[in-house]
Amino acid sequence: MAAPFGHGQLKFLKALTEALFHGAEMAISADQVVANVAELFGKVGGTKLEEMRVSLAATEFVLGPMFSEVGVATRVARIEDRLRDSQIDLFQDMGRLRGIIYACYYGHWLPGGEDQNVGNPVHRQIGFALPKFRARGPGEMPITRVEGREIDPAHILDADSLDDRYDVIVVGSGAGGAVAACNIAAQGYKVLIVEAGPFYPSPAITHHELDMIARLYKHGAVQTTTNRDFVVFQGRCVGGSSTINNGICLRVNEEGRTHPDALDVLAKWASIGAPVDRAAFDASYDAVQAKLGIARIEPRSGRHNGPHLMNGWHAYAATSADPKDARAVADWFDKNFGPSGTPNACAYCGYCNSGCAYGRRMGVAQTYLPEACRDHGARILPGTKADRILWQTAYDGRREAEAVRLVLPDGSRRIVGARVGVVVAAGTIASSKLLDRSDIDGTGYQVSLNVASPVVALMPEGVGGNAWDEDQMSSYVDCGDFLLESHFQPPMSMASLMPGWFADHAARMKNYGRVHSAGVLVPADRRGQIDDGKLKFRLDTQDDLPLLRRAMATLTKVHFAAGAIECYPALAKGQKVTPDMDIDGFFAAAIREQDDVTLSSSHPHGGNAMHENPQHGVVDPACRVHGTTNVLVTDASVFPSCIRVNAQWTTMAMAHYATGRGDPFR
Incomplete structure (x- = not known):
């Protein structure tokens, strides 16, 4: 593999790393951090590597001449002036490079597996223990592998075993593609499932976060919107995002699980020309629930951050004058991690977002995909991009898909026929791109996001156990306009979302075991579009930004109601909040535009909207284009x-x- 960065860029990365850790003790050298950055982007490659090279060159220019040659204190002053405290959008975007540097420090991994990393110096510095070395007593779930759920490797194709024609080609093996493929294969059709990412079964997954993120996420989990204000997390592997998510399963407007004042989603769809049969849709929820064993998680799996959020909410709501707060729903999540109460339930290792190494998550790669292949003859072709749908004209003048042009792992192209039809299920961005390349008009518009942003809270000494010894996400509060969700991440991921710069960031990470964390989930309805293959997205300043401020202020107050000493909202400048402050006023001043806060989403949706009228949507109410x-x-x-x-x-x-x-298809 060619080196991803040149000598000058490596020198600049080292100088930047030394500055970002100024005043902090480093358990590994700056050279090792740079090596980790290079390894990450070497694995990611492609357009994201090219973007990183451009970003490094631009950042070096912005930080001024001879940045690598001046003293560390001078470098820090330049970073504070031009990246941390700047109000210039481009400079703020460059400032997010800090998250990559911190991730590649705290994601450091010694060669080998968990045994070889028992003495990992970065883990030791922050008091973290890998799952294998955690003490589990009576009543605890042992951290062991569940066998027999994975896809049979014999059902994974390569170019040599690919047939020229199939009945149905399904593009995408994630949540939508896997369910569709299994159902269609059960009808007796010969199904090919095309997946752009690799086949990575549970036994191949490790707790080496940097490696898993590079291999299982699109663009190595640094995919951004065109303005670089949002990080968009999407899986790129067999099983899609269901392989690297937290397993959260919420229905829209489920009685008792949704705030009674929340928008009725299906009613809104009907009002804008996209009616869905509510009873049939509920039955579809039920069918998925039965297949995946979706159930309420066990409180032991989220014993720290889960009750922290719910108890904090109840304490906060008891003093709130807003009647909506009294009607909020605070509860444990339903998940496909189990089922609960069985020997195969979640072992709450905390590594959900880098893949379940224990085969316990009932994702589509452990349910729908194995069944589609084993019982109904479907086959999976990984590492392959669907480039274009090829058409013929049907008897009634409509277009009829006759084949899909594929780009195989070696870069060669091959046309594979589809005797019966094609299913597109590659996710909001990739599906829009494929349909656009296939001459379908109107794709990629009105994309929605559930916008996430964390608030981390420092708890008093001796409160509870190690906050990281649990499931990543376990409880939520539906506040009506937005959700609050508990979460906690392994070291690399936590470092990338932990606000702060320089010694402040290091000090917060040294308190890794006694910080609790949660995030807001704010709906941003139809604000985006796919522009030249990338997501263009901007929050509305009149509606979305005030809601984001209110949500983050509410979560901060909830943390304090739960006993926090200070809070660290995910702001670009890394400010802290204390209980004596005017919290609403603080957020009103701190978040003037979306650049001021770290934003992400794992839930892009829309772009090929359902609508009865083809002038206003891409698919009809039966999901046919x-x-x-x-x-x-x-x-x-x-x-x-x-x-x-x-x-x-x-x-x-x-x-x-x-x-x-x-x-x-009938």
Whole structure:
């Protein structure tokens, strides 16, 4: 593999690393951090590597002449002036390079596995223990592997074993594609599932975060919007995002689980021309629940941050004058991690977002995909991009898909015929790009995000146990307009979201075991579009930004109600908040534009919206592309408006709704 960066860029990265750790003790050298950065982007490669090279050159220019030659204190002063405290959008975007540097320090991994990393110096510095070395007593779940759930490698194809024609080609193996593929294969069709990412079964997954992030995420988990204000997390592997998510399963507007004043999502869809049969959709939710064993998680799995959020909410709501707060729902998540109460339930190692190494997550790669292949003859082709759908004209004048042009792992192209039809389920961005390349008009518009941003809280000494010894996400509060969700991350991921600069960031990470964390989930409805293959997204200053400020202020107050000493919202400047401050006033001043806060989303949806009228949507209410006879879209890109909750279960239900109630091609 060629070196991803030149000598000058490596020198600049080292100088930047030394500055970002100024005043802090480093457990590994700056050279090792730079090596980790190079390894990460060497694995990611492609356009993201090119973007990183450009970003490094631009950042070096902005930080002034001879940055690598001046003293560290001078470098720090330049960073403070031009990156940390700047109000210039471009400079703020460059300032997010700090998260990559910190991730590549705290994500350091010694060669080998957990045994070889028992003495990992960075883990030792922050008091973290890998799952294998955690003490589990009576009543605890042992951290062991569950066997027998994985896809048989014999069902994974390569170019030599690929046939020239299949009945149905399904593009994408994630939540929408896997459900559709299984249902269609069960109809007796010969199904090919095309996946752009690699096949990575549970036994191949490790706790080497940097390695897993590079291999299992699109663009190594540093995919951003065009303005670089949002990081968009999407899986790129067999199983898609269901392989690297937290398993959260929420229905839209479920009684008792949703705030009673929350927007009725399906009613809104109907009002804008996209009616869905509510009873049939609920039945699709039920079918997915039965397949995945979706159930309420066990409180022991989220014993630190889970009760912290719920107890803090109850204490906060008891003093709130807003009647909506009294009607909020605070509860444990439902998940496909189990089922609960069985020997195969979640072992709460905390590494959900880098893949379950124990085969315990009932993702689509452990349920729908093995069943589709084992019982119904479907086959999976990984590492392959669907470049274009090829058309012929049907008897009634509509377009009919006859083949898909594929780009194989070696870069060669091959046309594979589709005798019956094509299903597109590659996710909001990739599905929009594929349909656009296939001459489908109107794709990629009105994309919605559930916008996430964390607030970290420092707890008093001796409160509870190690906050990292649990499931990553375990409880939530539905406040009506937004959600609060507990979370905690392994070292690399936590470091990248931990606000702060220089010695402040290091000090906060040294308190790793006694910080609690949660995030806001704010719906941003139809604000984005796919522009030249990338997501362009901007929050509305009149509606979205005030809601984001209110949500983050509320979560900060909840942390304090739970006993926090100080809070660290994910602000670009890294400020801290204390209980004696005017919290609402602080956020009003601190968040003037979206650049001022770290924002992300794991739930992009829309772009190929469902609508009865082809002038206003890409697919009809049966998820068939308007003007075609045999092309379906069965992922979250068909959602006509923001669903406001985590998208996994609803995406699977939509795929089942489109394909699980009979033959969708008849």
